[in-house]
Amino acid sequence: MDNNSLKKYADLALKIGINLQEKQTLVIMSPVETAPFTRMLVEEAYNLGAKEVIVHWNDDFCKKMKFLHGDIEIFETMPQWEIDSLMFYAEKGAGFLSISANDPELLKGIDSNKIAKAQISRNVGLKAYYEKVMTNAIQWNIISVPTLAWAKKVFPNVSDDEAVENLWKAIIHSVKADTENPVETWKKHLENLKEKMDYLNKKQFKKFIIKNSLGTDLSVELPNKHLWASGKDTTKYGVDFVANIPTEEVFSMPHKYGVNGIVKASKPLNYGGTLIEDFSLTFKNGEIIEFSAKSGEEALRNLINTDEGSKYLGEIALVPYDSPISNTNILFYNTLFDENASCHLAIGQAYPSCIENGDTFTKEEMEKAGVNDSLTHVDFMFGTKDLNIIGIDSLGNKENIFVNGNWAF
Structure with missing residues (x-):
């Protein structure tokens, strides 16, 4: 290079x-x-x-x-x-x-x-x-x-x-480092992600219905006053930073007890030096009640049994199938890249910043609000080219969020 x-x-x-x-x-x-x-x-x-x-x-x-x-x-x-x-x-x-x-x-x-x-x-x-x-x-x-x-x-x-x-x-x-001015390119990219984030924050959907032909059929409730985030974060001291390079995601948290159905991973998960492949998770009231994997099942079991919170989810992230990383048609076997080529969920800890005033919550307030707490936070991918996501608001109105793997708005 x-x-x-x-x-x-x-x-x-x-x-x-x-x-x-x-x-x-x-x-x-x-x-x-x-x-x-x-x-x-x-x-x-x-x-x-x-x-x-x-x-x-x-x-x-x-x-x-x-x-x-x-x-x-x-x-x-x-x-x-x-x-x-x-x-x-x-x-x-x-x-x-x-x-x-x-x-x-x-x-x-x-x-x-x-x-x-x-x-x-x-x-x-x-x-x-x-x-x-x-x-x-x-x-x-x-x-x-x-x-x-x-x-x-x-x-x-x-x-x-x-x-x-x-x-x-x-x-x-x-990572767009092959552009003439990557720093300026990234500033524009972050603004594009912010537009999606702002729209979702304005809508405040109560629930997502997620389906694809791979077998994912999942209902994901979102907590009251949840917040969506995108590529750029800001420290408590007012300094902007970007946690992941690359990043193509807009993300928030599911309600700890509001996930039901089955999700099937669309890419292998590299977890601590072990590949977990062709795996699925079944949820009831937020908890993982069944799981299976073609390979790496023992590693998956150990992940889920890390602590009580690792039986629940802490993140939902939306990434279009038609994204720069996905379009390379490369399976990176590295979560940093693969999660930015696919919608993903995370087992374990939720980001407190993804709910209003979450940074000030006590453990009891987190539990009451449906914010998951865990020792771990591990992303896995479920996005596909035929993924459909429907958002349902507090009045029961439905809106397409993803159609055939990509943003519908």
Whole structure:
């Protein structure tokens, strides 16, 4: 990939994604394999006036060796120093940029008990940090950079170099970094998403009826005074940021107890290094009462049993089938990209900002309003080219929201 495109991408992540402020600290979480691009981010961040840039490195090979050979007890508790590091910088108002680029099948065949314990201990250990993320107390952003294992999963029938180059091209195009001025392009893109968000907030639908030929037949109630959000968020301190690059979604929360019917996943879910494929969930009064998967069912079971809240949903997101990422016809095996090519739901925690005054709610007020609380938040995709969504307002009037996979308004 040419250096000019990479610099545009780095610029986009820092100026639009994090919206790095003068003298602000930046924390980057990066695979060692993506070090060249991470170093570019570090240099550019200092050029933009960063006070300090800290990099937390991770490595798929070492992670797999740990899961293969480590005693199960080491996965039961997250090291306190990892928790303290993130919270130390979060309390100081740092921005957090994560590079999502894991091998989709890294932990295939690994003891599922180890994986489940590791997921739970991490969610418990980082609960306070995740609360800052979910309430927009900090600026945060997720981007992706190719790694060889990921690239070969997406493009298995070409050479290693070609696979990585193909994935780079797909990423650069998907995030609009191949335009003349990506930052300005993104400002216009965010305005387009805001138009959809504003319309849905004005309508305040009480319920969505969601159906497609794959077998999804779902009724999703929305809480009173729910709020739709789109690509741009704002911290409590008034700083705009974009959490995901790319982003094509407009999202809100379902009522915790208002989901009924069946939903069938339209894309595989890469969950913690395990692929969950061809799965379905059945809901009654919001709770997942049945589930199945062609592969990865044990990982799905562990996800659903993380805690009480992981048996319920926390997000509904609308993404047109005719979107730039979907139109690449590439299955990325990476939720950051696949969720922005498809309507999706999230198991677990709801964003408090998706209901009026939600950031001030106590646990009791959240429960009363139908806002789900959980240690986890995991998106999965259900959108298809024949997806239809009907909105029903408080008077019982019906309106097409999606017809044949795309916005109807």
